[in-house]
Amino acid sequence: MPKLELVNLRAGTDSKEILRGINLTINNGQTILLMGPNGSGKSTLAQVIIGNPRYKILSGKILFNNRDITNLPMETRVKMGISISFQIPPKLKGIKLRDLALEIMRRRGIENPLEKLKKYAELLRLEDFLERDLNVGFSGGEMKRAELFLVLLQNPAFVILDEIDSGVDVESVGILGKAIRSELQKNGRSLIIISHTGIIAKHVHVDVAYIMLRGKITCYGPPTIVLNHVLEHGFARCEKCEGICYVD
């Protein structure tokens, strides 16, 4: 059963169309890898799915669990179980990671918040960061671990991980991969993993890989084939695709 469907989705900012007709279906329990060069529209797609009001939908539809959410506000989409790990999360001075984590759980009425806090902090090796202001002075890897930590606390049904492996040290990629595998890739959760390098794909299960170019999904295929192709030839070859992967 499809969890999320994008139907001929066109979207952008006030001045510019960025997504130029996206068709994509992600089924229950499926993880897809979305690859593409910088500026191809991957992050815009992520923000449009979560409902960031900075982006306008020009035409097309977003269906979540068969419900049309195209015009629903971000707040409602988050409540329905969509969550995102940001490519570049803001630094929140004066807000401790612990306080934000507890607040997220308080909102969800979690019974033993401290237990959960401890469990996920250990899993993501963030024990020493709980008393620090979120992302202030964090390294790339620490920032992404904190992002995944907060996503886990939201217990989402659908997760977008936007460049979770970029600017991240090798050790952190391992920690992130393990947490994604053990905590997210279960119970019918679906994931979009956005990555321009695909490094994270070595650590998690991926069902299908997609290539996005200039606001369109141009190609898809088994992750190993697509990934090897991209690693070998870069995205330049995708521009004049020879059909090595599968083409729509």
Next chain:
Amino acid sequence: MSIDSLRAEYKEKAKTYLNKHASQADIDLLSIIKLNKLLSEKKSISLEEYSDLLEKVGIDVTGRNRAGTYYQVDTAVLEYYSKIPGIEILSLEDALDEYGREFLEYYWRALRVDKDIYTALAELYGKGGYVIIVKEGYKIKQPIQSCLLITSNNVLQAPHNIIILEPNSEAHVVTGCAIMREVIALHAGISEFYVGENAKLSYIMIHGWGENMYVRPRTGVIVEKGGEFVSNYINMTPVKSLQSYPTVRLVGEKAKAYFSSIIVTSKSSHIDLGNEIIFEAPDTAGEIISRVVAKDNAIGVTRGRLLGKAPGVKGHLECMGLLLSNNAKIVTIPELEAAHSDVELTHEASIGKIAEDEILYLMARGFTREEAESFLVRGFMSVEIKGIPESLKKVIQATIDKMAKAL
């Protein structure tokens, strides 16, 4: 010189200054002074009546969790007592009687009587004030509290407060200031703090004045070798106008000072608050941190001045302002002055509104827009509260939470 003649001299100085400068005051001083004289010195009120008001500014009305207490209502000293050895709490008159000339070492020494209109006014017309002496070597963990309450109209409340920490002692003093909502009054409290060698004073002041209130406290602090002064200030309610500029002199090697101020300026308040640290001795260090949140039509001015005069000095100044309305205004005026080459002084300042990115980020984590804003404001106001016991941290955190919710 006898006490009486010295005090007469102070009065004379104050009078001369006031005669010369009273016309420059931004308040109708004469009418306040005239009415002030008519006030009865005796005051019998039940504090229970005001307990809600007082708890908001950090006062423990039962006194149970405090090492000592001083209460002043309008111009009248209500009561004062110390519960534990090592601390003396006296009224100013008591202290002069008891310690005589010895005490004059601490009278108008951290501040000049003719510093400005308000110091002069306090000397001439002020009444009350506490003297807290912490004896050598006593480290008192339980806070001492002083409470200044105003209940009458047109009152000038100008107590002269003195805190003396003898060498190697430690104390925490909480001062809560509150007022009956509608009252028009002027507060010009004088505070002189003397922190002895290797002593540590932490001072918390929570202001909960009213919209018709003029506030002009004057504070001077002297810190000796190895001593430390920590001040945490919070203003939570609207005032007519508040202007204050506590100054600390670090006169002994390795002395330290830390100021944090959290100021909410709202309605038509005009709040102008600054701190000054003068580093007079080698290897002294200090920090001034302020957060101003301005809403409605309010004005918030924060000043900070670091003056380094000796080798090995380190000082940092940080002023952050958050505007919650288009009609409010924030001004920050940081000032660094080095009079020695081996001095490291830094400052950072910023003013802005709540960042849209941060709001959207929290909304993606399940907050509504309003909740995200209030959470971010609370974060903005939570500066590090240094050097105070856990119980007081809780009082401060609760105050900040309440303020953030009310915004």
